[in-house]
Amino acid sequence: xxxxxxxxxxxxxxxxxxxxxxxxxxxxxxxxxxxxxxxxxxxxxxxxxxxxxxxxxxxxxxxxxxxxxxxxxxxxxxxxxxxxxxxxxxxxxxxxxxxxxxxxxxxxxxxxxxxxxxxxxxxxxxxxxxxxxxxxxxxxxxxxxxxxxxxxxxxxxxxxxxxxxxxxxxxxxxxxxxxxxxxxxxxxxxxxxxxxxxxxxxxxxxxxxxxxxxxxxxxxxxxxxxxxxxxxxxxxxxxxxxxxxxxxxxxxxxxxxxxxxxxxxxxxxxxxxxxxxxxxxxxxxxxxxxxxxxxxxxxxxxxxxxxxxxxxxxxxxxxxxxxxxxxxxxxxxxxxxxxxxxxxxxxxxxxxxxxxxxxxxxxxxxxxxxxxxxxxxxxxxxxxxxxxxxxxxxxxxxxxxxxxxxxxxxxxxxxxxxxxxxxxxxxxxxxxxxxxxxxxxxxxxxxxxxxxxxxxxxxxxxxxxxxxxxxxxxxxxxxxxxxxxxxxxxxxxxxxxxxxxxxxxxxxxxxxxxxxxxxxxxxxxxxxxxxxxxxxxxxxxxxxxxxxxxxxxxxxxxxxxxxxxxxxxxxxxxxxxxxxxxxxxxxxxxxxxxxxxxxxxxxxxxxxxxxxxxxxxxxxxx
Amino acid sequence: xxxxxxxxxxxxxxxxxxxxxxxxxxxxxxxxxxxxxxxxxxxxxxxxxxxxxxxxxxxxxxxxxxxxxxxxxxxxxxxxxxxxxxxxxxxxxxxxxxxxxxxxxxxxxxxxxxxxxxxxxxxxxxxxxxxxxxxxxxxxxxxxxxxxxxxxxxxxxxxxxxxxxxxxxxxxxxxxxxxxxxxxxxxxxxxxxxxxxxxxxxxxxxxxxxxxxxxxxxxxxx
Ligand code: SF4
Numbered sequence: 065x066x067x068x069x070x071x072x073x074x075x076x077x078x079x080x081x082x083x084x085x086x087x088x089x090x091x092x093x094x095x096x097x098x099x100x101x102x103x104x105x106x107x108x109x110x111x112x113x114x115x116x117x118x119x120x121x122x123x124x125x126x127x128x129x130x131x132x133x134x135x136x137x138x139x140x141x142x143x144x145x146x147x148x149x150x151x152x153x154x155x156x157x158x159x160x161x162x163x164x165x166x167x168x169x170x171x172x173x174x175x176x177x178x179x180x181x182x183x184x185x186x187x188x189x190x191x192x193x194x195x196x197x198x199x200x201x202x203x204x205x206x207x208x209x210x211x212x213x214x215x216x217x218x219x220x221x222x223x224x225x226x227x228x229x230x231x232x233x234x235x236x237x238x239x240x241x242x243x244x245x246x247x248x249x250x251x252x253x254x255x256x257x258x259x260x261x262x263x264x265x266x267x268x269x270x271x272x273x274x275x276x277x278x279x280x281x282x283x284x285x286x287x288x289x290x291x292x293x294x295x296x297x298x299x300x301x302x303x304x305x306x307x308x309x310x311x312x313x314x315x316x317x318x319x320x321x322x323x324x325x326x327x328x329x330x331x332x333x334x335x336x337x338x339x340x341x342x343x344x345x346x347x348x349x350x351x352x353x354x355x356x357x358x359x360x361x362x363x364x365x366x367x368x369x370x371x372x373x374x375x376x377x378x379x380x381x382x383x384x385x386x387x388x389x390x391x392x393x394x395x396x397x398x399x400x401x402x403x404x405x406x407x408x409x410x411x412x413x414x415x416x417x418x419x420x421x422x423x424x425x426x427x428x429x430x431x432x433x434x435x436x437x438x439x440x441x442x443x444x445x446x447x448x449x450x451x452x453x454x455x456x457x458x459x460x461x462x463x464x465x466x467x468x469x470x471x472x473x474x475x476x477x478x479x480x481x482x483x484x485x486x487x488x489x490x491x492x493x494x495x496x497x498x499x500x501x502x503x504x505x506x507x508x509x510x511x512x513x514x515x516x517x518x519x520x521x522x523x524x525x526x527x528x529x530x531x532x533x534x535x536x537x538x539x540x541x542x543x544x545x546x547x548x549x550x551x552x553x554x555x556x557x558x559x560x561x562x563x564x565x566x567x568x569x570x571x572x573x574x575x576x577x578x579x580x581x582x583x584x585x586x587x588x589x590x591x592x593x594x595x596x597x598x599x600x601x602x603x604x605x606x607x608x609x610x611x612x613x614x615x616x617x618x619x620x621x622x623x624x625x626x627x628x629x630x631x632x633x634x635x636x637x638x639x640x641x642x643x644x645x646x647x648x649x650x651x652x653x654x655x656x657x658x659x660x661x662x663x664x665x666x667x668x669x670x671x672x673x674x675x676x677x678x679x680x681x682x683x684x685x686x
Numbered sequence: 687x688x689x690x691x692x693x694x695x696x697x698x699x700x701x702x703x704x705x706x707x708x709x710x711x712x713x714x715x716x717x718x719x720x721x722x723x724x725x726x727x728x729x730x731x732x733x734x735x736x737x738x739x740x741x742x743x744x745x746x747x748x749x750x751x752x753x754x755x756x757x758x759x760x761x762x763x764x765x766x767x768x769x770x771x772x773x774x775x776x777x778x779x780x781x782x783x784x785x786x787x788x789x790x791x792x793x794x795x796x797x798x799x800x801x802x803x804x805x806x807x808x809x810x811x812x813x814x815x816x817x818x819x820x821x822x823x824x825x826x827x828x829x830x831x832x833x834x835x836x837x838x839x840x841x842x843x844x845x846x847x848x849x850x851x852x853x854x855x856x857x858x859x860x861x862x863x864x865x866x867x868x869x870x871x872x873x874x875x876x877x878x879x880x881x882x883x884x885x886x887x888x889x890x891x892x893x894x895x896x897x898x899x900x901x902x903x904x905x906x907x908x
Contacts, residue, residue: 077743318702370713
């Protein structure tokens with residue numbers, strides 16, 4: 065059977081990597097249009113290679129396609145070369161499998177993984193011929209759904225979505241689809257469907273809520289308008305990960321994806337409770353998959369894809385209780401087939417050196433540590449929960465095993481940060497370099513130590529204990545980076561330490577979008593209309609365009625970024641229950657300022673409130 | 687044991703680049719559960735050798751790949767298992783065991799045959815085109831643009847209806863893209879290649895003596 069293609073050869077032959085747009089990949093799902101009743105377009109609003117690397121889409125894709133009455137297809141952002149052609153020739157954006165226009169679908173689901181993709185949402189809507197705002201759409205348009213971590217503060221993009229799905233996709237998607245089918249049969253309107261959908265757990269329908277603002281610009285009221293619409297929306301989470309649908313046969317891209325391997329999700333949530341980390345909070349409680357489950361499904365995935373690499377995915381893989389058993393199994397089973405195993409999120413303090421020796425190729429790989437801050441005081445403020453001793457023991461272990469390349473990740477601009485904390489990063493890097501020469505005898509050294517220090521600037525995120533904290537103007541971030549750079553240049557081993565820092569201006573816009581309210585949607589729309597798209601890509605990001613749009617909308621960075629929010633201010637995302645309670649956030653914020661650490665879930669439950677979600681490995685029974 | 691695999695590249699997979707196709711085949715062997723021989727060293731990989739990579743956008747009925755497998759005794763079994771997993775567009779046409787001392791596919795190629803299908807009726811005269819002593823064309827090479835006489839590279843060239851078929855010298859220095867010759871032929875008839883819609887298909891590859899690559903230094907099926 066020959067699949068038709070939406071784009072003519074003439075266009076495909078003049079754009080970069082045309083196979084991004086032709087679909088037909090191994091394990092992609094084809095269905096007979098006449099045999100299904102609901103068409104779902106699942107979109108990752110970034111270029112194909114990035115979107116295809118994302119596990120969440122593969123999970124939902126396989127789950128939705130398990131239903132006989134649903135056909136779920138994929139959509140990614142056309143790269144700028146095709147974007148221009150589509151605009152010029154008025155070609156509608158289409159889904160990869162059927163190559164049919166997205167506009168003809170029942171649902172368009174957009175996953176929201178990072179704030180800098182917000183202009184790409186508008187690109188997707190624009191190229192699909194779907195009006196930007198929910199209120200401008202008709203019954204002919206797809207229902208536009210947003211989900212993913214950024215949906216925990218949906219307000220800056222609220223106007224662009226008909227509904228948001230807060231939490232893990234596996235839980236209530238089927239309820240939503242059933243409701244849709246029912247309402248369509250009965251000939252009900254879009255508005256009626258949306259109102260009914262707001263009654264499903266975890267579903268937020270922004271058009272049914274109203275925000276009022278006080279003269280100082282803060283929110284004075286946020287409430288549902290029609291009666292019966294819930295005032296609060298609770299995130300949804302799976303109780304038992306062994307019982308939910310699993311993507312045993314993920315789609316294998318022809319064009320090389322950024323993550324070109326099997327991703328095996330071993331657990332969700334994190335026991336650690338770092339105070340800057342949104343993922344660590346919103347994915348609570350910590351839940352694991354059973355060893356048996358993982359062994360079996362790892363096999364399915366490897367056999368169905370033929371990949372040469374499997375990556376164990378989680379926020380902190382060393383916290384998986386049976387990590388060694390799992391690794392031994394994978395190594396034994398796939399020794400002949402040469403399947404590489406990668407562990408992207410190991411912690412320095414629980415550095416299982418025997419494990420690393422088994423799975424990593426010492427000569428080519430570098431070791432990645434994320435101490436996040438340079439002094440103990442600063443690490444205590446962010447509750448990083450590791451000491452200098454942990455770091456040095458971990459590093460010494462690694463050196464004696466043959467590593468000589470180390471990558472260190474830190475944040476600048478953390479709450480309460482002082483000059484000595486910045487300089488502390490430099491001195492930590494220097495002492496790690498010295499440790500190498502002390503640990504490894506000269507004859508055993510495979511060259512010089514190479515340390516790469518990378519810093520990002522701290523962005524306060526919703527649902528973290530630092531959600532009330534101010535940010536700093538870009539010049540001040542840069543001063544910090546320069547100070548660190550200069551300090552590193554004075555170290556003994558300066559030649560072995562490479563330093564790079566993130567773009568300060570991107571950080572500012574990320575911060576604006578992360579904690580913005582509904583008024584920010586105007587800004588995003590203006591930026592897009594001014595040509596802004598692919599803001600996550602440095603070559604396309606334009607800070608001035610954002611500032612112009614902000615000013616034209618009568619809004620200011622000082623309101624959204626540079627002020628400390630008071631603890632009793634109504635935050636735009638306060639209506640969402642993400643698991644850990646607001647009182648827990650307040651408690652943690654205060655403890656941070658007192659430089660007090662809080663134990664992790666395994667060591668001692670600190671009663672964050674997420675236990676209500678059940679299934680947590682270490683949560684007390686209620 | 688080395689086997690030679692002949693396959694098609696049909697439909698949308700013509701938009702894949704050569705590296706994409708390499709990765710695709712590595713994974714096909716894995717999914718087909720064919721045990722492969724790996725290179726030594728820290729980063730072991732399957733030993734695959736493709737003959738004459740094709741440009742993006744060109745179809746083919748005769749692509750070749752030599753692979754080292756642990757057990758090649760049953761070539762048609764390999765063919766069937768690969769076809770079960772190869773996906774739309776890649777069809778395995780034949781698998782043969784290579785003779786012990788056989789050269790690899792890439793090194794063995796001497797000629798390639800092509801068909802160019804014009805999407806609209808067209809009148810071209812290849813016979814007249816081939817009349818001159820020399821046919822000089824600008825060819826882009828790594829070191830810059832070079833003028834080459836392609837006359838000696840054209841082994842056969844004829845027009846049947848809307849299809850222009852040609853057999854060209856290929857492999858190593860003596861390669862020329864069929865599109866380049868087609869463009870020159872169009873120009874001679876007062877047409878421009880840019881404005882002419884056409885689809886290029888590679889038909890087969892040949893070793894010296896015009897032996898199809900699948901028969902060259904391979905053992906015949908019993
Ligand atoms: S309830 Fe306790 S154990 Fe459960 S996630 Fe919260 S702090 Fe951790």
